[in-house]
Amino acid sequence: MKKLLFILVIIFLSLSSFAGRLIEADDSNLLFIDTIDGTKIGMGSFINISPKGVCFGVIQKMSKDKSMSFLATFGSVDEVHFIDVVKDENGDFIVLGVASEGSFGEGDLKGIKSYGDDDIIFIRYDKSLKVKDVQKFGSDAKDYASQIIRTSSGKFVIVGRTTLKDGIKSNAFIASLDKNFKLENIFEFKGSFDKNKDADRTDFYKVIENKEHDFLVLGNTIDGGNSTEEKTFIIKLSKNFNVKDKRAYGLKNNIIRLTDIVEFPQGGYLTVGWTTGDKQKGYVMELTPGLNKLSSFDFMPTYDRVQALHNSLYAIEPYNNYRAYIISGVAVWSKGESSDYYTLYLPYDGFKDLALYPKLKGKSHFLDNNILYVAGYDEEDRLVFVSLGE
Numbered sequence: 204m205k206k207l208l209f210i211l212v213i214i215f216l217s218l219s220s221f222a223g224r225l226i227e228a229d230d231s232n233l234l235f236i237d238t239i240d241g242t243k244i245g246m247g248s249f250i251n252i253s254p255k256g257v258c259f260g261v262i263q264k265m266s267k268d269k270s271m272s273f274l275a276t277f278g279s280v281d282e283v284h285f286i287d288v289v290k291d292e293n294g295d296f297i298v299l300g301v302a303s304e305g306s307f308g309e310g311d312l313k314g315i316k317s318y319g320d321d322d323i324i325f326i327r328y329d330k331s332l333k334v335k336d337v338q339k340f341g342s343d344a345k346d347y348a349s350q351i352i353r354t355s356s357g358k359f360v361i362v363g364r365t366t367l368k369d370g371i372k373s374n375a376f377i378a379s380l381d382k383n384f385k386l387e388n389i390f391e392f393k394g395s396f397d398k399n400k401d402a403d404r405t406d407f408y409k410v411i412e413n414k415e416h417d418f419l420v421l422g423n424t425i426d427g428g429n430s431t432e433e434k435t436f437i438i439k440l441s442k443n444f445n446v447k448d449k450r451a452y453g454l455k456n457n458i459i460r461l462t463d464i465v466e467f468p469q470g471g472y473l474t475v476g477w478t479t480g481d482k483q484k485g486y487v488m489e490l491t492p493g494l495n496k497l498s499s500f501d502f503m504p505t506y507d508r509v510q511a512l513h514n515s516l517y518a519i520e521p522y523n524n525y526r527a528y529i530i531s532g533v534a535v536w537s538k539g540e541s542s543d544y545y546t547l548y549l550p551y552d553g554f555k556d557l558a559l560y561p562k563l564k565g566k567s568h569f570l571d572n573n574i575l576y577v578a579g580y581d582e583e584d585r586l587v588f589v590s591l592g593e
Contacts, residue, residue, distance in 0.1 A: 350362050
């Protein structure tokens with residue numbers, strides 16, 4: 204297979220031009236890219252460093268003449284993070300966000316009261332990226348959502364966690380909402396793989412709807428604050444959130460953390476993540492339709508003939524009718540140095556002849572006129588588009 208070539212690298216936002224910087228919260232996909240009338244759209248979060256380190260959500264654009272500008276900002280006097288985004292049937296953008304308690308009642312959240320702590324918010328933007336509606340979702344505890352999807356029935360499903368009042372324990376949840384973000388159904392999971400006790404911390408961070416319209420949820424659970432008691436699991440739920448299957452995954456003396464999953468057209472699933480041990484390594488696992496492990500391998504990237512010391516994979520995107528995959532990861536190459544992000548192209552023929560793009564922190568992928576773009580951050584924390592081709 205031919206090596207991939209960089210066709211285009213476009214600097215979308217030079218942070219040196221602003222008194223702020225793009226950031227990420229948790230491990231969520233903060234960057235969403237779309238093309239509207241030839242204009243590429245990016246979404247993220249931005250910290251205004253002066254006079255106060257306040258985070259707010261931003262939507263940015265790159266015009267046909269490659270000029271860059273903010274299209275919209277959304278914020279208040281405290282933290283507002285943009286986490287994920289989907290489109291509805293009318294082409295409106297539905298942005299999933301999280302706002303701190305102090306943000307409510309001020310700025311773009313004026314007139315909206317908090318439930319009592321961090322809450323989840325939904326912002327509906329029309330095709331011209333004007334705010335049409337803002338809704339909140341949550342409880343009197345600290346709520347966080349990591350993903351939103353639009354289901355085959357046109358409704359919305361979110362996954363996340365609620366941190367309880369003690370600030371330590373958390374329960375995972377998946378919620379179904381109607382087109383107006385009104386709660387229809389919710390399933391809470393306390394991480395119990397032992398019928399005699401609940402886990403201390405549980406989180407849902409990824410969900411997909413499969414061909415049978417079941418939901419597959421990735422999550423992890425930790426017992427007793429001890430990372431050695433951590434389990435990564437996949438739960439299969441019916442459309443009504445009834446549990447159909449529940450599997451925990453691990454290796455002897457090692458912990459697996461799965462971060463993303465895709466379904467094969469012929470059935471079965473491919474997952475990515477990492478595994479701990481003497482070194483943290485990227486991990487790829489193939490599952491049967493019944494969620495049984497079929498095959499797996501771990502991966503350590505090498506750049507300039509130097510193998511990474513630690514590595515993890517966190518996002519996977521099928522490409523070219525599932526003949527290849529675009530995978531994003533993060534690795535540490537030298538002791539004492541910060542992490543380096545990279546993007547991988549992995550042909551699905553034994554994962555040979557992979558191409559590695561260092562310094563590219565890929566956060567999302569999209570096709571435009573049959574050209575695959577990776578959108579992410581470069582080594583100078585600038586937002587870039589990189590097109591990849593065979």
